[in-house]
Amino acid sequence: MTLVEAVLSGERLALARLLTQVENDTPAGRAALSELFPHTGKAHLIGVTGAPGTGKSSLVNQLARYYRRPPEGQAPRRVAVVAVDPASPFTGGALLGDRVRMRDLSGDPGVFIRSMSARGSLGGLAPATGGLVEVFDAAGFEVILIETVGAGQAEVDVARLAHTTLVVEAPGLGDDIQAIKAGILEIADILVVNKADRPGVENTERALRGMLQLAHPVDRSSLHHGRMVELPVATGNPEPAPAWETPIYRTVATEGAGVAELAAAIQRHRDYLTSSGGWERREHARLQHELDAILQVALIARWRDSVPAGRYQEVLDRLLSRRLSPHQAVAALLDGDLAP
């Protein structure tokens, strides 16, 4: 049995091994991803982001527990958690800790938790995150929770990757902290005020509501900036779907309060995406983004291989001595024009 077959048949050790291959972007990992790819596209990808101290990890735990032990009449779903830690460049270790978690779910074969470091990604998600998610999707995990600390690019990346994005806030993190985060409304499908038993919860919720009122609904597929090729918009259905209105939920994750209601809202968002065509649009945007990213790396690698050794250095030297400007240097590299 190959590693891929073992993963498809549900072997956990094989899954763990393949995740490592994919995280390290090995040739075997890439080949396995291509083999698994036809099996992907079924999982509900849920991004969970927010500032440190908002209790994201506890909330993710509670959601996982809920999906494993749903109310009477609903089937449990297999849950994967991809926790992306911002890493210290010095210690190499994760800063968040708290990876010894969900003890009450340990031993449950329907749960798999994977922490990865965002080290080297300079503020965004680790490039391998999308690959890990594809492995879990192919391996039959129906819900994939992708947890990341809210910090600029990582938030945008997770919203690109997920179908449904939760942005978690908590009372008392300071008004100016809130203020800077107006941009996150662009990515939030559902806002969660966790630690809602703390004083100040009304203020936090009011601030969020105020921001939502300022905001116009945006089609989040516009997040897909920088496409390599701009495609015409499909015109099959000229009627715009009713816009999703970002709801605000209160939770106390440590006690599980509000988690069932939040899970119901996540389900409503999924239903909304499915009925409005949003699910397909997000899949489309995500895969096109992945294609573009890989294509970009490949184009650069090919160009590099095509340039005579020493040519780049020669042009760079002229740039450093300010005989060529950056734009002139690029023209020189691409057209061999060293005129000035």
Place this chain on the structure above:
Amino acid sequence: MTLVEAVLSGERLALARLLTQVENDTPAGRAALSELFPHTGKAHLIGVTGAPGTGKSSLVNQLARYYRRPPEGQAPRRVAVVAVDPASPFTGGALLGDRVRMRDLSGDPGVFIRSMSARGSLGGLAPATGGLVEVFDAAGFEVILIETVGAGQAEVDVARLAHTTLVVEAPGLGDDIQAIKAGILEIADILVVNKADRPGVENTERALRGMLQLAHPVDRSSLHHGRMVELPVATGNPEPAPAWETPIYRTVATEGAGVAELAAAIQRHRDYLTSSGGWERREHARLQHELDAILQVALIARWRDSVPAGRYQEVLDRLLSRRLSPHQAVAALLDGDLAP
């Protein structure tokens, strides 16, 4: 007189116009940048970054004032401020406000303040920031303060751009907020605890000192990830320069307290860079990064022009229907291999 000549001769209106051209990346702006480029390389680029609420803007104001009105015996220097605002995608406006500032310096021809929005840059600095800095440099501004809100990619970008990077903290922003920021030590040449008259200043300074002790000194030119071409390291001087030890300064910017000491530390850092070869290394890394960024955009544009219309869409369709994996799709686009 051309616009470039007018800028070189110090005309403020011409400068403002050219900055707009460069910010909008117009053909005229690009041509002007190439013309101005030989005049660059003299300014001291100082990045100032930190969370909202730390008082960065006030500190930048005070530094500008200090450089304009230095102590007896020192010459005033011309100062430009590039303030990069994170913009709300909804209002389009800057979130920080506070752009009506430095009233006491208004009318001083030796100061020029330019605000720009980071909108569209998805978490990083606006791509035009480097161009604006080059214009100011060519126009004879000796100190260029680049102010940006500390948020992941923007911090890394500003550290790439600047010779000297100040990271500003303030007491009472919460311990978990501090914790997440361990990564910023990688970019800080000087740490500033502003609002140092507030309670908790000792705790903040202690936390920073603790992080510094954990940290090993790193050559910041390693920040220049993702070079298009890796060059051998110059071996002219095999002795490593003594490492710069990141100092911590306390300031109360609203009262100007500690600003002279901070300015002296900035000068020491400049002297350190000059004597250790670090100045050249940073110039080198910055220009190579700029070259690579422009080259990347140009390579993609060329590739796009070389692909038959409809080809990208054809491959994308196969990807979306999961007949091709992302890596297979890239191979199909580059090699025309549609085998699977």
